[in-house]
Amino acid sequence: MRTSFIKKKKNASTDVALQITSMADIFMILLVFLLKNYATSVTNIAPTAHLSLPEVNKSKGVIKETLKVEIANDLVMIDQKPALALHAFQFDPSEDGPGGVSPTVARVLNEQRKLRPEPNMDSSLLVMADQQTPYSTIKRVVASAASAGFVDLQLVVVQGE
Amino acid sequence: MSGPVGDGASNQDVDLNLAPIIDCFTVLITYLLVTASFLTLSSVDVSVSATGTGAPPPESTGPPPMTMAIELKAGGNLEIQIRGGAENKKLSYNVPGETGGWNMALLTSRLQEIQGKWPAITEVSVTAEPAIIYKDIVSILHEIQNVMPKVYISG
Numbered sequence: 001m002r003t004s005f006i007k008k009k010k011n012a013s014t015d016v017a018l019q020i021t022s023m024a025d026i027f028m029i030l031l032v033f034l035l036k037n038y039a040t041s042v043t044n045i046a047p048t049a050h051l052s053l054p055e056v057n058k059s060k061g062v063i064k065e066t067l068k069v070e071i072a073n074d075l076v077m078i079d080q081k082p083a084l085a086l087h088a089f090q091f092d093p094s095e096d097g098p099g100g101v102s103p104t105v106a107r108v109l110n111e112q113r114k115l116r117p118e119p120n121m122d123s124s125l126l127v128m129a130d131q132q133t134p135y136s137t138i139k140r141v142v143a144s145a146a147s148a149g150f151v152d153l154q155l156v157v158v159q160g161e
Numbered sequence: 162m163s164g165p166v167g168d169g170a171s172n173q174d175v176d177l178n179l180a181p182i183i184d185c186f187t188v189l190i191t192y193l194l195v196t197a198s199f200l201t202l203s204s205v206d207v208s209v210s211a212t213g214t215g216a217p218p219p220e221s222t223g224p225p226p227m228t229m230a231i232e233l234k235a236g237g238n239l240e241i242q243i244r245g246g247a248e249n250k251k252l253s254y255n256v257p258g259e260t261g262g263w264n265m266a267l268l269t270s271r272l273q274e275i276q277g278k279w280p281a282i283t284e285v286s287v288t289a290e291p292a293i294i295y296k297d298i299v300s301i302l303h304e305i306q307n308v309m310p311k312v313y314i315s316g
Contacts, residue, residue, distance in 0.1 A: 020179045027186035034193035053202070054296040056303045061204035126204075129295045135233075136291035138298065142314060146209040153314070154204040155299055 051130035057160040064124065064154065067112055071129035071141060076105060083108045089130075089137045100143040109148035125150035205302050210286050210313035225249060229275065229282050233289035233301060237263045241271060243279070263297065265304050272308040288315040 051072040070077040076084045084095065084104045095102040109125075116122045125145050129138060142153065225245040232240045237258020244251055254275075256268050275282060285305055289298055298314075305312055 020183055024179055024183060024186070027183065027190060030190055031186060031193070034190060034197060037197055038193055054299045056203070056205065056299060059203035059205060059303060061206050063202055063204045131294065131296035131299075133295040134291060135289040135293045135295070135298060138295055139291075139315065142209055151209045153207050153209065155207060155302070156202055156204050157299055157303075159201040159203040 051128065052132075053128060053156060053158045054131040055160045056157040059157050059159050061154065063126065063156065066122065066124045066126050066154070067109075067116065067150070068126040068128065069109075069141060069145070071127070071133050071137060073130060073132075076141065078105070078108050079112055086137070089133050091137065091140055095140075099147070100140055101147045102140050102144045105141060105144040106147045109145055109150060113148055113150070123150055124152045124154065126154045126156060128156045205299055205306065207287075207302060207312045207314045210315050227279055227282050228284070228286065230286040230288065231301070231305065233287070233293045233298065235290055235292060237261075239263070239268060239301070241275070243275065243282070246279070246281075263301060265300075268301070268304055269308060272305065276308060283309065284311040284313060285309050286313045286315060 051070065067079055068077075070080075071089075072086070073089055074086055075082050076086060084102065085092070091102055095104060097103045097106070113122070127141070127145075129141075145151075145153070224247045227243065227245040227250070230242045230244075232242070234240060239256035239258075241254040241256065242252070243254075254271055256264055256271055258264055272285075287298070287302060287305065302312055302314070
């Protein structure tokens with residue numbers, strides 16, 4: 001039998017072994033890091049409204065979880081629920097109550113106060129306002145909060161470097 | 162991945178199926194990456210000063226307590242007012258702004274001078290003109306708290 005000088009191509013192996021052991025290692029490390037970050041971050045304090053918080057360098061205040069008020073361009077949210085609509089940070093003229101208090105905000109804060117575990121002891125309020133909010137709006141919210149008994153304010157800021 | 166299982170007499174190779182584990186990890190990691198917040202939040206703690214409605218304070222025979230109030234004005238200017246004391250002082254200091262904003266260094270030095278001169282002043286009340294934005298107010302509050310921790314904001 002003549003030996004064929006034409007070399008026949010051997011069928012190339014089509015099996016490709018996917019090395020997923022190293023991928024599992026990377027995923028495990030990434031997962032541990034993210035779980036650790038998730039556990040230590042104050043996730044309930046993340047702002048829900050479309051607002052940008054002011055940045056302060058070397059701020060030392062520690063956030064204590066309490067009733068939250070958010071002031072954005074177009075609304076005021078209390079405990080993550082819309083309480084009052086604003087127009088470019090301005091209150092409606094009908095919200096001009098005695099002593100600069102907004103009746104709606106004061107009413108909602110009073111209702112929320114009654115739902116707190118210790119309504120007579122808790123006077124702390126977490127305020128998250130957009131950095132462009134004018135003082136007139138802040139003043140009205142602060143006055144409303146004071147009328148509802150919230151006199152200790154935590155102004156939430158982003159900690160700069 | 163595989164490994165022998167069993168004693169030497171009857172080794173069996175067991176294939177560990179990593180595909181479902183990788184699927185779970187992929188979903189979990191995607192969720193955590195989407196929900197993770199990489200911003201560090203902090204707070205500037207202030208109290209609300211009394212707005213004056215209610216029963217008048219009882220008459221006191223001694224001198225009125227010394228109080229300090231800081232007002233933020235347009236153009237980066239600050240006005241520090243000191244009232245009260247044995248001689249019922251009414252003093253006013255201006256902290257002019259510098260180009261582009263507030264003069265934090267001058268404000269800090271003025272507060273330190275006031276604190277050195279009148280140690281009885283331990284609280285500051287802060288107000289602002291209506292158009293001053295929140296970002297500036299918080300910066301000033303933070304700067305004041307570096308010298309005098311007890312700060313009130315007028316409601």
